[in-house]
Amino acid sequence: MAASFLFSQFVGGLTTAMFLFLIASGLSLVFGVMRVINFAHGSFYMLGAYLAWQMVQWLHPSGETFWPAALFAAACVALLGAIVERLLLRFLYGREELYQLLFTYALVLILGDAAKYIWGTGQLSVSRPPILGGSIMLFGATVPLYNLFVMALGLAIAVGGWRMLSGTGAGRMVRAASYDREMLDALGANVGAIYTGMFAVSSFLAGLSGALVTPIVGIVPGMDVEIIVQAFIVVVIGGLGSFWGTFWGSLIYGQVLSFGILIFPGFSLFSVFALMAVILVVRPWGLLGRPIR
Amino acid sequence: MPLRRLLALACAVAMVPSFAMAKDTIKIGFPIPLSGPTSVYGVPILKGAQMAVAEINAKGGVLGQDLEILPRDSKANADEAVRLARELIIKDGAQFLIGTLTSAEAPAVSTISKENKIVFLAPAAKTTQLTSPQNIHPYVFRVASNTAIEGQSGAIIVSKWQVKKIATIAPDYAYGRDVMAAFTAHLKQLRPDIEIVDQQWPKLGEPDLTPFITAQMSKQPDAVYCALFAGDFLTLVKQGTPLGYFKAIENRLADGGEVGAVDVTQPLGADFPYGIWADAYDPVIWPGKEPAEHKAFIERLKAFMKSDVGSGWAAQGYSSILALVAGIQKAGSTDSDKVAAAMAGLTYETPLGKRTFDPKTHDADAGEFWGVMVKDAAYPYAIISSPTYYNPAPMTN
Numbered sequence: 001m002a003a004s005f006l007f008s009q010f011v012g013g014l015t016t017a018m019f020l021f022l023i024a025s026g027l028s029l030v031f032g033v034m035r036v037i038n039f040a041h042g043s044f045y046m047l048g049a050y051l052a053w054q055m056v057q058w059l060h061p062s063g064e065t066f067w068p069a070a071l072f073a074a075a076c077v078a079l080l081g082a083i084v085e086r087l088l089l090r091f092l093y094g095r096e097e098l099y100q101l102l103f104t105y106a107l108v109l110i111l112g113d114a115a116k117y118i119w120g121t122g123q124l125s126v127s128r129p130p131i132l133g134g135s136i137m138l139f140g141a142t143v144p145l146y147n148l149f150v151m152a153l154g155l156a157i158a159v160g161g162w163r164m165l166s167g168t169g170a171g172r173m174v175r176a177a178s179y180d181r182e183m184l185d186a187l188g189a190n191v192g193a194i195y196t197g198m199f200a201v202s203s204f205l206a207g208l209s210g211a212l213v214t215p216i217v218g219i220v221p222g223m224d225v226e227i228i229v230q231a232f233i234v235v236v237i238g239g240l241g242s243f244w245g246t247f248w249g250s251l252i253y254g255q256v257l258s259f260g261i262l263i264f265p266g267f268s269l270f271s272v273f274a275l276m277a278v279i280l281v282v283r284p285w286g287l288l289g290r291p292i293r
Numbered sequence: 294m295p296l297r298r299l300l301a302l303a304c305a306v307a308m309v310p311s312f313a314m315a316k317d318t319i320k321i322g323f324p325i326p327l328s329g330p331t332s333v334y335g336v337p338i339l340k341g342a343q344m345a346v347a348e349i350n351a352k353g354g355v356l357g358q359d360l361e362i363l364p365r366d367s368k369a370n371a372d373e374a375v376r377l378a379r380e381l382i383i384k385d386g387a388q389f390l391i392g393t394l395t396s397a398e399a400p401a402v403s404t405i406s407k408e409n410k411i412v413f414l415a416p417a418a419k420t421t422q423l424t425s426p427q428n429i430h431p432y433v434f435r436v437a438s439n440t441a442i443e444g445q446s447g448a449i450i451v452s453k454w455q456v457k458k459i460a461t462i463a464p465d466y467a468y469g470r471d472v473m474a475a476f477t478a479h480l481k482q483l484r485p486d487i488e489i490v491d492q493q494w495p496k497l498g499e500p501d502l503t504p505f506i507t508a509q510m511s512k513q514p515d516a517v518y519c520a521l522f523a524g525d526f527l528t529l530v531k532q533g534t535p536l537g538y539f540k541a542i543e544n545r546l547a548d549g550g551e552v553g554a555v556d557v558t559q560p561l562g563a564d565f566p567y568g569i570w571a572d573a574y575d576p577v578i579w580p581g582k583e584p585a586e587h588k589a590f591i592e593r594l595k596a597f598m599k600s601d602v603g604s605g606w607a608a609q610g611y612s613s614i615l616a617l618v619a620g621i622q623k624a625g626s627t628d629s630d631k632v633a634a635a636m637a638g639l640t641y642e643t644p645l646g647k648r649t650f651d652p653k654t655h656d657a658d659a660g661e662f663w664g665v666m667v668k669d670a671a672y673p674y675a676i677i678s679s680p681t682y683y684n685p686a687p688m689t690n
Contacts (some may be wrong), residue, residue: 004513012504019501061562112328121332122526128535135535144535156669217500218527218560222330226498258504261493268465268495268505291524 005139009258011138015147017254022209024238024246025161027200032241033178033198036089036100040107041118042228044081044203048073048210049219050115053124055238066129070211085196093195096236111222121221126214146215151210157205158247165243174198177202233272237279239289248287265289303344318361321346321617322381324374324402325392330498333556334606335394338416339364341607342392344389344496345614355621360614363387369394371401372631378405378413380606387411388627389660391613396420396440396467403433412633414617416609420467423476424654431633432590434650438574438659440468444475446663446683447518449545452483458490460514462505462521462529465494472520472549479685490514500523506533515547516542520552528555530566544568553636554605558674565675567668572661575608575645576680578672590644607662612643616650616657631636660684 005121027041055069084107092100132145165171176184177194187193230253238249253272260271285291299342323342346360350617354360363385367374374393381387382405390413391408393399399418407430415435424435424546448538461476463469475602477489491512493505506529511669521529526548531538539546546569551557553571555578566676577591590611594603621627624631624635638652648657664677 002511005507008507008511009504013509015503016501029304071420116328118330121327121336121561122556123333123527125527125531125562126502126529127562134537135537142535142537144532145384146535184513213500216531218524218531220498220524220553221332221525223524226330226500257501258507261508265492265508266494268493268499276469279383279438293362 002010002140007139007281008141009144009262010255011141011143011147012257013254013258014151015254017250017252019209019213020149020230020234020253021154021247021250021255022150022157022205022212023227024234024250025157025243026205026209027231028235028238028241028243028246029161029205030199032115032204032243033174034093034195035097037097038202039089039101039104039228040084040111041202041206041231042224042226043111044077044206045210045213046115046224047111048207049214049217049223050076050119050124051076051183051207052214053219054119055125056126062127062130064129064131066126066215067088070208073211073292074208077207078200078204081206082196082200084203085199089199090192090195108224108228115224116221126218126219128215136158148171150212154250158244161243169185201217233276237276237288239286241292242286242288252287267287295472300555319389319621320385320387321360321362321614322378322385322387322390323364323392324363324367324377324381324390324398325364326369326394326583327364330524331369331394334417335367335369337556337604337606338394338613340598340604341594341612342416342611342614343610345611345618346606347597349614349618356625356627358486358627360618365392366470367393367398371397372650373394374398375401375405376381378402379409382409388615388629391610391617392413393417393418396422396471399423400428402528403428403430406430406432407448407518410629410633412620412629412636414613416613417606420453420471422467422471422533424656428674429653429655430633431637432618432629434484434616434636434655434657436609436616436648436659438484438655438661439656442660443477443520443572445479445685446474446476446572446660447472447547447549448483448664449683449685451516452487454516454545456487458488458498458512458514458517459516459518460491460493460512461489461517461518462495462509462511463495463684464521464525465626469494469520474580479613480503495521495525500528501532502528503536506536506538506666508534510538510541516545517547519546519548520550521548521559522552525561526550526552527561530561530564534564534566539566539569546570547663549661550570551661553662553664553675553677555602555674556604556606558666558676559602560675565666567666567675569666570663571666571677572663572683573605573677574661576606576662576664576677577603577605578669578676579680580669580676580680584646587644603657608644612641612645612648615645616641616648617641633676658684 051073052069055072059065135144234249238245326332350359385624394417399415412432417437419440488604512547548571554573619641620632623629640649660683662680665677
């Protein structure tokens with residue numbers, strides 16, 4: 001087997017990984033800080049995709065209108081996330097986790113139907129932005145420029161997110177909120193604002209990844225449910241609530257999928273689920289997660 | 294006197310429902326995906342059926358009765374489709390069933406149709422399992438094409454190319470597996486010299502096909518036979534093009550997943566890989582010798598759907614209603630047993646020409662329209678250059 005082929009398979013896995021990281025990081029962040037398992041994260045991703053498509057249509061289907069459209073979509077989804085947290089989710093924190101699960105699941109149904117109502121059930125597509133339309137040769141493998149951009153962005157968000165959490169005052173507050181919400185509250189910090197902010201950031205990441213995926217994936221109803229399953233696998237492998245765990249979980253998922261196809265061509269999903277099963281047995285709290293107290 | 298008046302009143306009241314009975318409709322239960330990824334097809338099929346019903350009722354209905362469709366969302370889930378089919382028959386009084394989309398739903402609903410002796414027509418499910426000798430029963434009929442016809446059509450097209458090494462890619466469930474089995478078997482007969490060098494099986498709805506594409510490219514096929522459809526085909530095109538997938542095989546790819554229809558070509562626009570072969574139940578845009586009735590059908594469909602482009606799937610719903618109505622008329626009754634008997638071997642009209650149910654397998658001789666996908670100055674998206682009807686296996690099983 002040629003080395004260039006192994007390299008292109010590796011790069012393919014890396015692309016998968018970085019897209020999954022963009023999506024799963026928000027999911028993991030919200031769980032880590034707020035202890036909420038947000039099923040609607042996939043719905044925010046779907047809304048990001050539809051909104052980006054809508055904006056591209058309004059601006060102009062060709063040309064570099066994709067970039068403002070993607071930012072617009074992500075901002076809209078972030079705003080929606082903040083509203084949902086502020087007006088609805090907030091009242092469920094004191095309750096059992098089951099209520100939060102039911103609530104976010106209800107959101108999945110509501111947002112799915114809303115998207116169907118607004119954009120119909122047809123399939124939609126956004127062209128690659130012309131500036132990243134081409135591809136380059138790397139070690140004999142063809143690598144699309146757009147995929148390179150996504151990989152770079154994923155890495156930037158991983159490093160930036162980590163720096164934010166570990167090195168800034170806001171990051172310290174967020175970490176404190178994840179350890180002991182009541183204590184932080186008693187010390188006079190505005191925990192409500194921190195939660196709203198976190199949920200908005202997580203929604204922004206979901207909306208952004210949904211928008212960024214449109215040049216390489218068709219937009220269809222049901223893409224919300226499709227992605228949330230994969231995002232959960234990544235988060236489970238990496239450890240629920242662990243930021244770096246999600247990063248490594250994505251990388252491992254990407255490579256296992258990519259090379260699993262070579263070893264078991266007839267069972268494309270076998271290797272990924274086998275990996276998840278092994279992790280759940282050996283380390284139920286994930287690679288970098290911590291056992292729940 | 295008051296007693297007599299009371300009786301008269303009671304009679305009058307009793308008359309009301311019987312009047313309503315006289316004007317009662319022929320109820321057709323219609324479980325089909327109206328949400329989720331497969332609603333891309335479920336919705337236009339339902340629209341086509343509703344248009345047929347509106348047209349037939351406007352002309353006075355069938356046997357003096359109006360038709361009525363009871364649409365339900367099956368969510369492409371076999372269990373849900375079964376539950377809905379039961380409920381439609383028992384609670385809503387459905388006399389006939391039309392619907393289901395996937396190869397998982399249709400065989401499941403077929404068992405309900407058998408149990409309740411209710412005629413069931415499948416407009417879209419292609420798996421040969423639906424009408425195989427062990428599953429066939431008097432009440433199930435297929436208006437859709439099937440995996441044998443589709444796979445063999447693909448083999449005929451590919452066999453005419455000057456190629457040695459073929460790869461395949463198909464969704465990993467009954468439909469994809471059955472199509473590829475039919476394709477490889479028939480290709481072996483037609484061109485024993487061609488070698489199948491690679492087969493990829495991404496799951497249905499896989500958002501990232503990149504690793505599948507690069508793995509396939511590494512085997513350096515000369516051509517590809519593909520059964521990805523709808524969103525999955527969009528993903529293949531969007532991820533494959535920058536990887537040089539289509540260029541490497543010089544666009545020698547044939548796709549049997551109805552991606553020649555406007556439903557797929559319109560959203561892809563100029564990103565469509567021009568030069569590949571694709572099929573459609575209804576090409577919608579038909580350059581060359583378009584039958585007049587098809588042209589009129591598409592005009593009415595666009596108005597009915599309030600759409601500029603129409604859909605390649607509406608004809609399946611429309612034709613299912615026409616087939617059922619032809620069966621009812623031939624039987625002269627809405628009695629399920631009589632209609633079922635009348636439909637075996639029945640020839641019915643569709644906007645795409647006459648079709649006939651095989652008397653034994655109950656499969657319609659429904660091939661599809663194939664052709665090379667080209668740019669046309671009149672449209673901002675790809676069209677099938679000269680749609681050709683392929684129907685190599687009218688009697689399978």
